Amino acid sequence: MTPVPYHRNLVDGQWVDGERRPNVNPARPGEVVSEYAHAGRETVRAAIEAARSAQPGWANRPVGDRMEILDHIGAAILRRTEELAVLLSREEGKLLSEARGEVTRAGQTFRYYAHQLLQPQGEVYSSTRQGVHAEVRRRPLGVVGVITPWNYPLAIPAWKIAPALAYGNAVVLKPAELVTASAGELARIIAGSGLPPGVFNLVMGAGGVVGEELLTSTGIDGISFTGSTRTGTHVAQQCLAHGNKRFQLEMGGKNPLVVLDDADLEVAVRCALDGSFFSSGQRCTASSRLIVQAGIHDRFVEALAAAADALRVGDPLDPLSEVGPVVSPEQLAQNLDYVRIGLDEGATVVAGGAHRPDEGQFMRPTLFADARNDMRLAREEIFGPVSCVIRVDDLEESIGVANDTRYGLSAGIVTTSLSAAERFKRDARAGIVTVNLPTAGTELHLPFGGSGASNHGPREQGTYARDFYCVPVTCYTGW
């Protein structure tokens, strides 16, 4: 039998052991995908110290060196696409095709930020005074703690680490415990890229131990976090209480997809199917409220229920599967709880719903009709393949319902009316608005983030990422 890979923490360029823990395959819960070393608090402290010592030297390296190293990391990820995609799929349950897309995105993200370094990094202003030169420069934030979730084991770490390193910061990464194999492989690639020891460090283990040490340390200048709104709120409180750290939070969503009477039914069903059920609904941009105008409502519900029922749920490595497992028994229990809650609240299951105990971590895409926006089903983030249809009379009402949420990450509309689309882009309260496309599936060079309980701090990705990882310095020079 081939031994399973073992991933250790990376501190100051050294691989550091810890308590050995398994990481299992959600599609085959008896199968150990890898093992990882759970870091103790002293390992986390050592990682922060290493990052502090290494950061100034890294920030002062010529841009050409930093570019080359980031480009090297991106190319190394892309060279290993198939191998990394299989590993990601086995540890998180994402379909292999989706996993390939994610690995590619991670590699391209490093290359994108390598090339961003050739863009202007400051601005020159006219001074209102005679003989004064005014400019804005950017300095790195310093040492950044990166705390990431399990649903994008490579892409989310990449879109935080790449801009952090590009702009001269040092990083301590704490990935979710469920996806330490992807994080461990990413760390191996980064460690082999020529990056000086200590500039990038990996510490693995429970949020309440390893993550908490990052939040309370005065050696960390900023935290970039993606995960639940509950943990994000705690991150914010701890950052303010311990050294007034800068923080950036990308949290949950309860994203609406509006379908108007004039929509192309096929497009509407395709968008809803992708947004609600692909990646097992485990995307913060998933469409979990389908807000449908009365004239198309019945045809839409019937067609979407049939399409959802037809989806093949199975092993993510099987090319015929269309939906994989959910990530963990806890997540499955949460999803099934919400199915019970929806039924108790009076909504009707029109696809999926029932779950047999022998199905393990696989859950059939579940669609509710007859939902109201005041139900818990429509208000709370489920993070599974569960969506609900809410009937509305017109565009006005659909926008009101779409915006009636504490979240505000993405919002979509399916319509053939240009004026309805323009109105929705103007009035939907969300950081990402889509027209005739799923609410999920964003691009690496465009800003990503939302409002309300979905987001706090500057946008991630694209050129906007720099706003978090750099501190502007306004310089006045007399001459």
Ligand SMILES: NC(=O)C1=CN([C@@H]2O[C@H](COP(=O)(O)OP(=O)(O)OC[C@H]3O[C@@H](n4cnc5c(N)ncnc54)[C@H](OP(=O)(O)O)[C@@H]3O)[C@@H](O)[C@H]2O)C=CC1
């Ligand atoms: N917006 C998004 O993209 C995501 C949203 N979610 C939502 O969150 C729910 C729960 O998922 P879960 O994985 O538990 O999400 P969490 O928000 O708990 O986890 C996100 C990250 O934060 C870490 N963390 C947890 N507690 C702390 C802490 N006290 N201090 C510092 N870091 C901490 C986790 O570590 P670890 O897991 O290793 O303990 C993980 O790395 C899901 O059902 C879903 O609703 C989940 C994932 C992504």
Ligand SMILES: O=C(O)CCC(=O)C(=O)O
């Ligand atoms: O939809 C996407 O492209 C990204 C989704 C995401 O980042 C998330 O679910 O955390």
